[in-house]
Amino acid sequence: MTESRYRFLAALTADDGSPIGAAAIAPDWFPAEEAVRFQALRCNRPIGAGTRELCEPVWDGQAGEPYVVSVRLSLGDDAAGAPAALLPITYFAPQAQAAAAQFVQQGKLREGDVFRYRIAALPLPDESAAIGGAREGDWIVEEVSPSPISGERRIAEMLAGSRHAGQSDEADFPVLLPASILAQAEELKTAANENETGGVLIGHLWRDTEGPELLLEVTALVPALHTIAQSTRLTFTPQTWDAVRGTIALRGRGEIMCGYWHSHPSRYWCKCEPEAQKSCPLGRQFFSADDRAVHRAVFSRAFHVALVTGDRPRQEGGWAMEHACYGWRCGTIEARGYHVADTA
Amino acid sequence: MSQSVAEIGPITVTDVSGQKSYRVEKMPSDATVDEIVARLLAPMQQPTMDPEGRPLAYAVRSEREDRYLGANERLGDALQPDDTLRLMPTVDAGRG
Numbered sequence: 001m002t003e004s005r006y007r008f009l010a011a012l013t014a015d016d017g018s019p020i021g022a023a024a025i026a027p028d029w030f031p032a033e034e035a036v037r038f039q040a041l042r043c044n045r046p047i048g049a050g051t052r053e054l055c056e057p058v059w060d061g062q063a064g065e066p067y068v069v070s071v072r073l074s075l076g077d078d079a080a081g082a083p084a085a086l087l088p089i090t091y092f093a094p095q096a097q098a099a100a101a102q103f104v105q106q107g108k109l110r111e112g113d114v115f116r117y118r119i120a121a122l123p124l125p126d127e128s129a130a131i132g133g134a135r136e137g138d139w140i141v142e143e144v145s146p147s148p149i150s151g152e153r154r155i156a157e158m159l160a161g162s163r164h165a166g167q168s169d170e171a172d173f174p175v176l177l178p179a180s181i182l183a184q185a186e187e188l189k190t191a192a193n194e195n196e197t198g199g200v201l202i203g204h205l206w207r208d209t210e211g212p213e214l215l216l217e218v219t220a221l222v223p224a225l226h227t228i229a230q231s232t233r234l235t236f237t238p239q240t241w242d243a244v245r246g247t248i249a250l251r252g253r254g255e256i257m258c259g260y261w262h263s264h265p266s267r268y269w270c271k272c273e274p275e276a277q278k279s280c281p282l283g284r285q286f287f288s289a290d291d292r293a294v295h296r297a298v299f300s301r302a303f304h305v306a307l308v309t310g311d312r313p314r315q316e317g318g319w320a321m322e323h324a325c326y327g328w329r330c331g332t333i334e335a336r337g338y339h340v341a342d343t344a
Numbered sequence: 345m346s347q348s349v350a351e352i353g354p355i356t357v358t359d360v361s362g363q364k365s366y367r368v369e370k371m372p373s374d375a376t377v378d379e380i381v382a383r384l385l386a387p388m389q390q391p392t393m394d395p396e397g398r399p400l401a402y403a404v405r406s407e408r409e410d411r412y413l414g415a416n417e418r419l420g421d422a423l424q425p426d427d428t429l430r431l432m433p434t435v436d437a438g439r440g
Contacts, residue, residue: 001389028389028391029389030389033389094395138370139369139370139371139383140367140370141366141368141384141387141388142366142367142368143364143365143366143367144356144365144366144367145363145364145365145366146362146363146365196437230438232438232439233436233438233439234436234437234438235435235436236434236436236437237434238403238405238412238432238433238434241360241432242405256361256362256363257360257362260437262437262438264439269439288438290394290395290436290437290439291437291438292395293391293394293436294436296391297390297391297400297433297435298359298360298361298433298435299361300389301361301363
């Protein structure tokens, strides 16, 4: 858990620069902690039991203290080269949004108004560090999570012959999935017509035999059962997760849940005239606030990914299906690249 | 005259995937399943609200009994030492 000698505030201004107010925020440090710990895992660097993450503001050189340009989270061992993550201001966007909702309730902001936000860090008055998360009274709660690594494989060999798709970022670890999963996703999306549909990605996290790097191999897309599907919403229920776990057990290959897939049937959402469809914003791939909430609630490990199959308007008219992959990067969910292996 | 409440544990509580796993001890046997969820979401760093600010619903599944536990069941009645419970949220993906 994160140790901080600061409390954080979101300072909101209107689009014209006039101040709206500042509100205390409680950042969700878990994705950032995950980013740092995954960095250590990728370096094969052991983390001592009870190691905490330390967060330090990086001051805004122009606006000065207490405003920050980013927050640095590092593993608390202070050793040179200790894994660390620089959290961008956008990391705090959900808390800024929550602060805006408070100001809407107070009548200082109107629903739908554009606002800007800055993040401020103020030293805690008693100089005692704040530990993220809640204390549990007399209960003893200790993390005993298993290693997610399935074993070792030669990553270069696994990636040989695959093609890269999506946005690449050299900081990302490689993700490999068979082309058959993309084909299956398209079939499921087509069969669901105007409704969203989804599934769970299962596979293995491998360590390279030639070095410390990791690779996520997605081996199957398990169609989600027991969901509630509508055109703009797909509800995953406890029974959905149960069914996936049953499938993993039946397959008996030691796979783990490594992400989720769902569809965006944009061609049914778009009500534009045919010519306007080509520039319809619904034709662009996106990962919504709801999608992010699913990812945070169920797929919060730093190696978890999400695959979305949406619709893209074709210049010659009509729609084509398009896949996009998302994953954690420095604690925020971003579009990311992946490797597609042709399957026999 | 005071009477001490028996304690339950240790048990293991995991997220859906089993990749976030926590050992929990010293829970009072008269606590309910609902209470264990409310008490454990923070240390497990699981979200409590959806993007609209509504509480997220978590079902609790007992691996040993292969069933969902009722919200008002007492831990002393429902659990045995070394049980594993899985927290299973209901979550919405979509355009919102």
